[in-house]
Amino acid sequence: MVVAVIGKADSYVELPWKAFALGASMAAFATVLADLRWPQWVTADTALMHAAAILGVAAACALAAVFVPGFARLFLREARSHVEVKQHAKALFLERELFRTEHRTGVLILVSEFERRVEILPDVGLHHKIAEAEWQRVIDAMTPHLREARRAHALQEGLSAAEQLLVSKGFRGRAAAANELPDRPIEERGV
Secondary structure (H helix, E strand, O other), X not given: OEEEEEEEOOOOOHHHXXXXXXXXXXXXXXXXXXXXXXXXXXXXOHHHHHHHXXXXXXXXXXXXXXXXXXXXXXOOXXXXXXXXXXXXXXXXXXXXXXXXXXXXXXXXXXXXOOOOEEEEEEOHHHHOOOOHHHHHHHHHHHHHHHHOOOHHHHHHHHHHHHHHXXXXXXXXXXXXXXXXXXXXXXXXXXX
């Protein structure tokens, strides 16, 4: 079993643009309401002030999406984050050659901090013995800790649950066998 912790599964270049669009829309709506409420304030320079306010709020929202992960996550669709984390896990599994165990029983537990998602990739030697729903219970045990930004607790809970699952399915470590996978967690910044 190998644990990997990454910062982000993708660069999500569209998130600042979505934040920019939301900021521009909200600022434009606010300026229209202000003009309706206080029509005496409308002057020859009003259009320029409105444009500056709209672009300023939009730019501030875009910058917040770049530098404040919690704000950026508001614009990330669940389906997109799921696909990106799964794809990153598959690439990492192949890149680190975690399939090179004797009985093809390697397991990758990937934690992506930005998306606050966990992906578990078992090798083909485990597919016929452990159902996806059983792996999902391991993920469910980890997720509350990730939402609270307690990465160490999430990893401890996940490793313990995965070990219990493997033991319950008859998989046991062989004391005399050499370890086929690295013992150290993989830490990457991500994309």
